[in-house]
Amino acid sequence: SQTIHQWPATLVQPVGSPLSLECTVEGTSNPNLYWYRQAAGRGLQLLFYSVGIGQISSEVPQNLSASRPQDRQFILSSKKLLLSDSGFYLCAWRISGELFFGSGTQLSVL
Amino acid sequence: AQSVTQLGSHVSVSEGALVLLRCNYSSSVPPYLFWYVQYPNQGLQLLLKYTSAATLVKGINGFEAEFKKSETSFHLTKPSAHMSDAAEYFCAVSAGASGSARQLTFGSGTQLTVLP
Numbered sequence: 449s450q451t452i453h454q455w456p457a458t459l460v461q462p463v464g465s466p467l468s469l470e471c472t473v474e475g476t477s478n479p480n481l482y483w484y485r486q487a488a489g490r491g492l493q494l495l496f497y498s499v500g501i502g503q504i505s506s507e508v509p510q511n512l513s514a515s516r517p518q519d520r521q522f523i524l525s526s527k528k529l530l531l532s533d534s535g536f537y538l539c540a541w542r543i544s545g546e547l548f549f550g551s552g553t554q555l556s557v558l
Numbered sequence: 559a560q561s562v563t564q565l566g567s568h569v570s571v572s573e574g575a576l577v578l579l580r581c582n583y584s585s586s587v588p589p590y591l592f593w594y595v596q597y598p599n600q601g602l603q604l605l606l607k608y609t610s611a612a613t614l615v616k617g618i619n620g621f622e623a624e625f626k627k628s629e630t631s632f633h634l635t636k637p638s639a640h641m642s643d644a645a646e647y648f649c650a651v652s653a654g655a656s657g658s659a660r661q662l663t664f665g666s667g668t669q670l671t672v673l674p
Contacts, residue, residue, distance in 0.1 A: 454601075491648065491666035492602075538601055546592070547650075547662055549601035 450475035454539045454550030461557055467512075467526040469553050471539030474520065479541040481522040483514055486536040498522060529557045560585040560651050564665035572673045577621075577636040579668045581649030584630060591632040592650040592662065593623055602648060608632060619643070644672045 451474045461467060473479050483495040494507045496514035504514050511530050515523045522539060534557045539550040565580040583589055590609050594602040606617025613625040619642075623634045632649060646669050650662040 457599075492664040536599075540601075542662075546604060546607060547594075547602070549594075549603070551601045552599065554599060 450541075450543070450548065452539060452541055452548055452550045454553060456553060457551065458554045459556070461529050461555065463531055463557055464528045467524070467529050467533070467555070469524040469537055469539075469555075471522045471524075471550055472520055473541050476520070476541070476543065478519060479543065481516065482540040482542065482547070483522065483524050484538040484540060486538065487534075492538070496524070531557050533557050560589065560653055560663050562649050562651050562663055562665035564647075564649050564668050566668055567666065568669045568671065570671040570673055571639045573641055574638050577634070577639045577643065577670065579634040579647050579649075579670065581623075581632045581634065581665060582630050583632060583649070583651040585651055585653055587653045590652040591623075591625060592652070593617065593621070593632075593634050594648045594650065594664075595619075596646045596648065596667075598645075605634070605647075639670075639672045641672050641674065644670055646670070 454471045480499055482497045484492045485495055486492055496504055496506055498504050498516045501516055501519055512526050534555055537553045540547045561584045563582045571577055592607045593605040595605050596602045605621050606615045606623055608615050608625045616622045621634055621636045623632050625632050646667045648667050649665040652662045
């Protein structure tokens with residue numbers, strides 16, 4: 449069966465520090481992968497999506513970047529975090545039009 | 559282009575009462591529609607989906623939704639609310655279900671509170 453793993457579950461980072469969130473999927477190949485963010489009191493904002501290794505599409509200009517070094521690995525990064533980067537980050541993969549989500553990472557930038 | 563509007567960011571119902579969460583969409587092509595539920599500090603879980611088959615869709619946990627093209631709506635209902643239904647609910651629209659990177663467009667969410 450297909451599963452999606454996301455870590456860490458929670459993260460507290462100071463402003464200006466780097467960030468790396470990792471997402472991996474199992475039980476599938478060549479998945480479409482997505483990074484979403486939920487800010488407090490808001491809906492889901494699509495940040496990045498990827499259709500394959502090394503292929504990244506950015507939906508909004510921001511302080512974040514994404515990479516896909518392997519078929520089933522999707523990484524969200526930042527060189528210097530901002531306060532506004534705080535939020536709940538969700539990785540997801542899509543098959544047959546349906547999104548499956550990871551358990552999320554709560555990021556607090558202080 | 560596509561969009562989703564969820565009417566009411568917060569809805570409160572009494573335990574045992576009808577749950578009605580409203581969702582209206584716009585899409586230039588026949589849409590696929592989804593309802594997701596999110597419990598605190600967790601990812602989203604699919605409740606149900608409409609993919610151009612039956613207009614009345616039954617999902618998990620006793621929820622159902624009806625696709626009404628004339629009203630461009632896909633409201634979520636449950637006859638009798640349970641305390642465990644308290645969560646945030648998201649409606650989403652997709653222009654088809656291809657395996658491409660065409661993303662879902664999510665509504666802003668509705669927080670459901672169930673009162674004892």
